[in-house]
Amino acid sequence: MSSSPFFPRSCHQARVSIIGAGKVGSTLAQRVAEKNLADVVMLDVLEGMPQGLALDLMEARGVEGHDRQIIGTNDYDDTANSDIVVITAGRPRKPGMNRDDLIEINAKIVKTAAKEAVARSPEAILIVVTNPLDVMTYVAWEASQLPCRRVIGMAGVLDAARFKTFISMELGVSIQDIKAMVLGDHGQLMVPLPRYTTVDGIPLMELMDTQTIERIVERTRNGGTEIVELMKTGSAYFAPASSVSLMIEAILLDQSRIVPAAAYLQGEYGLRDLFIGVPCQLGCQGITQVLELELDEGERAAFQASAESVAQHLKQAKEILSGSTLG
Numbered sequence: 278m279s280s281s282p283f284f285p286r287s288c289h290q291a292r293v294s295i296i297g298a299g300k301v302g303s304t305l306a307q308r309v310a311e312k313n314l315a316d317v318v319m320l321d322v323l324e325g326m327p328q329g330l331a332l333d334l335m336e337a338r339g340v341e342g343h344d345r346q347i348i349g350t351n352d353y354d355d356t357a358n359s360d361i362v363v364i365t366a367g368r369p370r371k372p373g374m375n376r377d378d379l380i381e382i383n384a385k386i387v388k389t390a391a392k393e394a395v396a397r398s399p400e401a402i403l404i405v406v407t408n409p410l411d412v413m414t415y416v417a418w419e420a421s422q423l424p425c426r427r428v429i430g431m432a433g434v435l436d437a438a439r440f441k442t443f444i445s446m447e448l449g450v451s452i453q454d455i456k457a458m459v460l461g462d463h464g465q466l467m468v469p470l471p472r473y474t475t476v477d478g479i480p481l482m483e484l485m486d487t488q489t490i491e492r493i494v495e496r497t498r499n500g501g502t503e504i505v506e507l508m509k510t511g512s513a514y515f516a517p518a519s520s521v522s523l524m525i526e527a528i529l530l531d532q533s534r535i536v537p538a539a540a541y542l543q544g545e546y547g548l549r550d551l552f553i554g555v556p557c558q559l560g561c562q563g564i565t566q567v568l569e570l571e572l573d574e575g576e577r578a579a580f581q582a583s584a585e586s587v588a589q590h591l592k593q594a595k596e597i598l599s600g601s602t603l604g
């Protein structure tokens with residue numbers, strides 16, 4: 278077919294595949310397409326559902342005015358040659374549950390999704406969203422057999438966004454002036470770092486008393502739970518989708534941004550062989566650098582406790598996947 282002047286294509290149209298077209302996946306598809314970052318393929322096990330959502334998003338183009346292609350599918354072949362694969366497939370938690378309660382149900386889903394998607398996009402960068410995040414990122418990495426720096430877990434951008442939100446609400450200042458850092462697992466033991474958090478360069482500790490900071494840190498740790506308890510069915514998806522979209526933008530535009538994300542540690546922070554939230558530099562190769570922050574005694578102990586919890590739950594996931602605890 279001769280190329281038409283009415284349908285220009287750049288020499289490389291970036292393509293993002295999203296495995297799991299539920300709340301987070303479909304909201305992310307909208308963000309990626311409407312920010313004009315990439316064409317999007319949404320895959321789900323439910324027949325017709327990703328196809329219907331994709332058609333709806335295609336029709337929105339008539340108003341939003343972009344030319345991105347959005348495809349819905351149940352077939353992994355349609356995800357081939359993606360630049361980025363995002364895994365959002367799996368169950369969200371219900372009120373009263375911890376994220377770790379999802380290990381059993383989500384480990385097999387994530388393992389299959391990573392294997393099937395990366396087999397068709399061997400050059401892709403893999404971003405994992407499914408909970409429990411740090412453990413599922415490890416499961417996806419092992420299944421995909423990708424180099425570790427091309428597998429990244431999304432949580433820190435979201436946790437830091439929540440920390441920034443609560444600071445901005447407390448001080449009545451624009452969120453644009455706040456920089457916040459959160460380390461550790463995406464769970465009850467996450468480690469928001471007030472010492473590395475600033476408002477237009479002013480250390481947070483000069484603007485708030487210790488008690489107020491402690492209250493905001495606790496609300497940040499409970500950020501996901503607060504929404505689960507309010508919603509009753511399902512969990513947060515607008516801020517999670519925005520957070521993944523920021524990471525996709527950093528990678529596709531090779532922005533060298535520093536964001537907290539779950540990365541594979543190989544001796545950094547004295548830890549090995551696990552994924553956990555640390556400051557990472559993101560570019561077109563994935564994680565180009567893991568930054569090691571100087572931690573004081575309390576911060577180091579909190580990070581260590583967080584890592585121990587991830588290691589313990591990772592062991593549980595490995596046992597489930599090897600079949601040794603299957604009844």
Ligand SMILES: NC(=O)C1=CN([C@@H]2O[C@H](COP(=O)(O)OP(=O)(O)OC[C@H]3O[C@@H](n4cnc5c(N)ncnc54)[C@H](O)[C@@H]3O)[C@@H](O)[C@H]2O)C=CC1
Nearest residue numbers: 297299300301321322366367368369406407408410431517
């Ligand atoms: N890392 C983070 O910060 C966050 C993680 N999450 C997690 O993301 C996951 C998705 O959350 P939601 O989108 O709200 O859930 P959802 O239930 O709306 O969507 C999940 C989708 O996965 C699909 N799915 C299930 N098994 C599949 C398979 N084998 N292959 C392909 N698709 C499959 C389901 O049909 C469903 O459409 C949950 O595990 C949730 O806990 C959610 C928010 C933030």
Ligand SMILES: O=C([O-])CC(=O)C(=O)O
Nearest residue numbers: 370408501502505512513
């Ligand atoms: O709370 C949940 O289960 C979903 C999630 O990870 C979050 O919103 O932080």
